Amino acid sequence: MLICKNISKSFKKDFWNKDFVALHDVNFELNDGKIVGFLGANGAGKTTLIKIILGFIKPNTGSVKILDIDWTEDEVRKLIGYMPERPFYYQNLTGHEFLTYCGELQEIDKETIDKNIEKWATKLEIKFALDRKIKGYSKGMLQRLGFVSVLLHNPRLIILDEPLSGLDPIGRKEFKDVIKEVNEEGVGVFFSSHIVNDVEEVCHDVVVLESGNIIYNGPIKELVSQNTSNKFVIKYNDGIKDCELIVEESLKDKKMLELIESGAIISKLIRETSSLEEIVYRLNK
Structure with missing residues (x-):
């Protein structure tokens, strides 16, 4: 076009x-x-x-x-x-x-x-x-x-x-x-x-x-994908308060198992991402 x-x-x-x-x-x-x-x-x-x-x-x-x-x-x-x-x-x-x-x-x-x-x-x-x-x-x-x-x-x-x-x-x-x-x-x-x-x-x-x-x-999806972190955020409750743990992708399964065995309740597992604005800013550096 x-x-x-x-x-x-x-x-x-x-x-x-x-x-x-x-x-x-x-x-x-x-x-x-x-x-x-x-x-x-x-x-x-x-x-x-x-x-x-x-x-x-x-x-x-x-x-x-x-x-x-x-x-x-x-x-x-x-x-x-x-x-x-x-x-x-x-x-x-x-x-x-x-x-x-x-x-x-x-x-x-x-x-x-x-x-x-x-x-x-x-x-x-x-x-x-x-x-x-x-x-x-x-x-x-x-x-x-x-x-x-x-x-x-x-x-x-x-x-x-x-x-x-x-x-x-x-x-x-x-x-x-x-x-x-x-x-x-x-x-x-x-x-x-x-x-x-x-x-x-x-x-x-x-x-x-x-x-x-x-x-x-x-x-845009490809740009974001190329600049997506290999880290994950694990959100959980340890029985007293809500907590957050950031781990490498290779360690996420091990850390989740350790948390479950300790009695923690995992509420969310998400990949750490950057906004398009952050990615464009890095491109310009």
């Missing part, structure tokens, strides 16, 4: 200094039916890569294919929905006027525009404000309005740059639910975030970028 091949990009700071290299030979694929999270600290190169994918800027080397179409072809624009991190909307339009304008830019018929506005504005809890001028919207309302505009033309791939920033917990859940819903309808989703928990909750795969280099690209 999305293939980035050998993408490199550098920027000239000034005449005297060397060029700043934002991306180093980036390669990855987003397969059909996947939600892929794009992780990296601020300044890692996430937004630069997204701008290259969308054709806003040109790479020094490399190419992009979207749904088997070269990213320089005009027809590919109708297949993508995009929401930038800091969008700008026409302040004196109402929300409904703005969405109608977006639909007309995509050459969608009025019936489809109205139907999709109704559908997504309702799901994203912004329908109540569509008759108001955008200049009175809060940050969270703007995020919701922007997400509706992304989905109006029934795209095959949506690209979201920090879509959950500025949202309250309820808004975050609503966004995640919509991301899952459109993905179930066959839409590929690629979204950047610096909030690892959001990616862990909704994504199948993850791409981790650090200083312009991809340091991991693959399934």
Whole structure:
């Protein structure tokens, strides 16, 4: 669905200094039916890569294919929905006027525009404000309005740059639910975030970028599995209080037998695990 091949990009700071290299030979694929999270600290190169994918800027080397179409072809624009991190909307339009304008830019018929506005504005809890001028919207309302505009033309791939920033917990859940819903309808989703928990909750795969280099690209489950400890936590009651013992995998059966023989009641045996956030932090070290 999305293939980035050998993408490199550098920027000239000034005449005297060397060029700043934002991306180093980036390669990855987003397969059909996947939600892929794009992780990296601020300044890692996430937004630069997204701008290259969308054709806003040109790479020094490399190419992009979207749904088997070269990213320089005009027809590919109708297949993508995009929401930038800091969008700008026409302040004196109402929300409904703005969405109608977006639909007309995509050459969608009025019936489809109205139907999709109704559908997504309702799901994203912004329908109540569509008759108001955008200049009175809060940050969270703007995020919701922007997400509706992304989905109006029934795209095959949506690209979201920090879509959950500025949202309250309820808004975050609503966004995640919509991301899952459109993905179930066959839409590929690629979204950047610096909030690892959001990616862990909704994504199948993850791409981790650090200083312009991809340091991991693959399934989240595989990344977590590779970094899972070989230690186990035994939780038990010794007859007086609840206790916890951490042992190596090779010793867990022996320790459990010793505890049982001593009269302890074992309540739980679990493998010691790390969160995705902890694993990504270690990858960056």
